[in-house]
Amino acid sequence: MEMADLNVLDRLETVKRLDRFDMLGKLKEAPRYIPDALTRLSQIELKAYGLKYDSVVIGGLGGSAIGGDVLRDWLSSEIDVPIVVNRGYGLPAFVGERTLLVAVSYSGNTFETLNQFDEALKRRCAVYAVTSGGELEKKCLSYDVPLLKVPAGLPPRIALPYLFASLAYVMWLEDLITGLTELRKASQAMEKLDGRIGFHVPSESNPCKRLALSLKGKVPVILGLDRFSSVARRFKTQLNENCKVQARYELIPELCHNEVESFKPTGLTQTSMDSESAYLLMRSKVESEVESTAFETLKETLKRMGIKDVYEIWGVGGVLESILTTIYTVDYLTYYMAILREVDPTPVEIIEAFKASFKKRLPGKP
Known part of the structure; x- marks a missing residue:
């Protein structure tokens, strides 16, 4: 990746132009x-x-x-x-x-x-x-x-x-x-994480910005744990709302019994039949041995299928810290991805239009 590409997410003037509501x-x-x-x-x-x-x-x-x-x-x-x-x-x-x-x-x-x-x-x-x-x-x-x-x-x-x-x-x-002590600990962990992935950290040393750049033009496939499904769902919905793109998530262990059969270098999606898929593994320091084994086996399977775009996103600390720090990473990541797509991450105009149309169509409404 060239230095010129890396600097795209460090330009405050670009962010201010696109992020009109200061997300x-x-x-x-x-x-x-x-x-x-x-x-x-x-x-x-x-x-x-x-x-x-x-x-x-x-x-x-x-x-x-x-x-x-x-x-x-x-x-x-x-x-x-x-x-x-x-x-x-x-x-x-x-x-x-x-x-x-x-x-x-x-x-x-x-x-x-x-x-x-x-x-x-x-x-x-x-x-x-x-x-x-x-x-x-x-x-x-x-x-x-x-x-x-x-x-x-x-x-x-x-x-x-x-x-x-x-x-x-x-x-x-x-x-x-x-x-409620765990909430305060999680908040502190999030604040510490901001020091690594926040906008003030240059792309050269910011893992979140670098990942956003690596994912540009890719179709995200999110692979998470069933017991931490909130993380995978959040990632998917933030891609929808912040980036205005389609995405999907699958969960371990269920995906090991169906989704793995579809692994291939190019993703067949509703929006594109030839865009490359990028597989994002949502990891945690509190994984059990069985869960870690499943992730490592998934990585091996993806490699065997010739898939190179495989990335891991890790949460830190205990259960709640891990969930919230991973979500915070995803929030920043999808923000950076939105900026790369030249879209304002805040407005959700189609959602609002749908709600208005739905309300008008309800029984008993004029």
Whole structure:
């Protein structure tokens, strides 16, 4: 790679021209959103329901739901109550009086989440809500539902630290976890990581910028762990929203029973039949021996198929630190990829147009 190519992502004038809504500034601040959220939450009065729960359901869509995925992946091996992230129009049949349901909608106006909220009240669930305002806040005030309010003015996907911290706080309030120390450690790990991959670090010594340059023109295929599926999903959705490109993810161990059969140097995708695929392995320092063996076998298989574009992205620290540092890396990576594609990463115009059209078509609407 020539030095001229390396310098593309170091040009502040290019970033300012493309990044009209300063996503870069928000990305840099993201690690501080967690302690800020915990400080804000400690200053409001919330009374726990104090029940014995059979299930925890996080209701949300898009960027508002990913915090639930992180919560589930973090706690699935720590608590004996299953955590389900519900992205549907309604609620599953098992949801009832012994369910703790947290409705998460950053805007407060997500159609599906409002439906879930209403249904949860009818089923007499223990209900909380996380939002920056909108219709969801109004409903909470009307029905006296505990509300965890987060700052407005961010793209929902950038508000992940606020949304996740709020969910963790509910779990602590309901005595499902013993403390929130791990959140602060994860925040510190993210801030330290910014010192390695942030915009201020030149491409020559910035592994995230270099990877973005290596991925230019490639079709991303994300391979992650089932128990850390939040990381792979986040990568895919950030490619969709930040870079405006299609992407897919597959999970170990399931992919070892089907996806591996399709490995080949050129990826057959909906957008291109001859673009080269780049395989991105989402690794963690807390992998089990079996999981590490699966990854190493995948690397060997890809090499045997003649596939050269194979990259690893590693999280650091314990489970929560690993999840959040990997996600933070992915957030920066997709930002840099968006700049290379000459697109503003913040606007999601097609999503907004779809929502408006969908709302007009709903039964009973004029």
